[in-house]
Amino acid sequence: MSNSKRLHPISAVTNFFKQLKELIVPFVAFFVFGTRASEGDLWFFGGSIAVVLVVLGIGVLNWLRFSYRLEEGELRMEYGLLVRKKRYIPFDRIQSLDFSEGILHRPFGLVKVKVETAGSSGADAEAVLTAITKEEANWIKETIAQAKNTLAEETMDTKVEDIVEENVIYKISFKELLLLATTSGGVGVVLSALVAFLSQLDDFIPYESAYREVEKMISNGVVIIAVLVFLGFLFAWMVALIGTMVKYAQFTVKKTEREIIISRGLLEKRQITIPLNRIQAVRISENILRQPFGLCSVHIISAGGSVRNTEGSKVMLLPAVKRVEVATILGDHLPISTPVLPFNKLPKRAFPRYLIRGSLMVVPVFIAAVAIFKLWGLLSIVLFLFSGIWSYLKYKDAGWSIEGQQLNIQYRSLIKNTLFMKKHNVQSLDYKESIFQKRKNLASMTSLIKSGMGAVGGTIVDIEKEEAKEIYQWYSYSRKAPF
């Protein structure tokens, strides 16, 4: 069907950067923990350059060795530096093609194509063409789609439409983007990176004399310090804000007949495709910062993805929308509905158990604090207050409901999560009852669903025993009542 082709040369460069990125940790470690002796500097410098050159060489060779072609209904790839590998993927095993554009791709009109297959062998579940032109990518997509369609027409009588209809379900508004960025947890990351970075600069910044200056300043006024600290925070926050906004700009969700397509990003465009029949559950998460605004994020838990790449198994569908609007936006686009329901709550007698469990985690910290800091350690008693509040929230937020063939579970770790799943997607169900729970007529339920190659579970602890039995009964396929 086609001659074998190479990727665009830019892929050698992206390979190089990718390898370099993996080397950054050892480099930083070397910089942080490395010797300060001046004689080592030259070696370090020369060694670094040698490593970089080798990595560049490998990147180029890898590019030279990689070829792909479409042949006999298969995507055929040959690659490998020392070990020559051939990988043939039949078109009908290809689940989806995802195009993304990195910063390096954009000036040349290139895309990175990720081929998601229905392979069950985990690591082999995907293949990547690092950089090809957009026309080429579209041509591959059409060729595969056509081949699949003729195949479908041969096997079935139903006619498959040639033109795939795309509906835009959701497009992020600027206001939502701003809210998303301001309430994201990215600030902490940037802040800690800043602190780590500053602490490594004592070679270059004369901290000691700076401290003396600072002492003077303190005598001049605490205000200046406060302002400086505040400016530092503001800077970190701005960086995180812009970072998140760039990442999630133009967030768009589209739906075709059989799949959901999500694309996002300003500098780096990314796209991910989820076939509808791979969707296992929908999760709505409300973190503490977003709850006051009534905001939540929606994730799809899908059976896609692989061991190496868990990205495909939990995909963000809506980054920040009002909880009450989720059902309106999603409508009946997904196989799973996400209504705002009155959930069945936990009985009052479950609360003490939540409190005790929460405090048990704090007790060791408290004892250690008292042992080390003596009287001052008693201050850590505040921790009990925090754990108490947290336990109360966990108790208050736990709940469940059953709507026909759908089970919905609500629980809180740090974030309040609501998990919506269909009965036929639940892989197995656990009913648990400890000695202490038995005394209080309580039980725990866990429902496990497939996520990528593994399982995720939704657990509610200390639910009324009769209700737990009710869920168990609902899940049971046999007419005979298990209880």
Place this chain on the structure above:
Amino acid sequence: MNEPQKRISDKALSVWRMTGAFSSVIVAIMAGGVISLSSIFSWPVWIPIAGIVVAILHVYLYVYLFPLLRWKRWRYEVREQEIELQQGIFVVKRTLVPMIRVQHVDTRQGPLLKKYGLATVDVSTAATVHEIPALPMEEAEELRLFISRLARVADEDV
């Protein structure tokens, strides 16, 4: 409470007691080490005593009590539509696995199980693995065939 009906082989008790005994031997050796160290360095007397107590308690729990409780609790039932398991010592856990979710069934047998003519059945879904330990070999084999036949009938996508 209407529990699953079938029990696992009573030889499981002997197997579990054996494995418990193995770990007890290791604990006893460690306890012996602590006792000799404390006599060499003349540590306070409660340390060797604690060592002895731990070793004895370990034997009682892992050779006698836990295997017994575990065996008493272990029940399973394989119905047309689903598999139900019950297990646990302090926490009773009951699991439902629908037949249409079963992907494959394995039997396996280590040296200890082989000695007693037992085998373990592993039932795998797309996301989870469920184990029925220590069944008589023929029964395990039958169960494997039975489940795989039912699971094939109930084929459907994930």
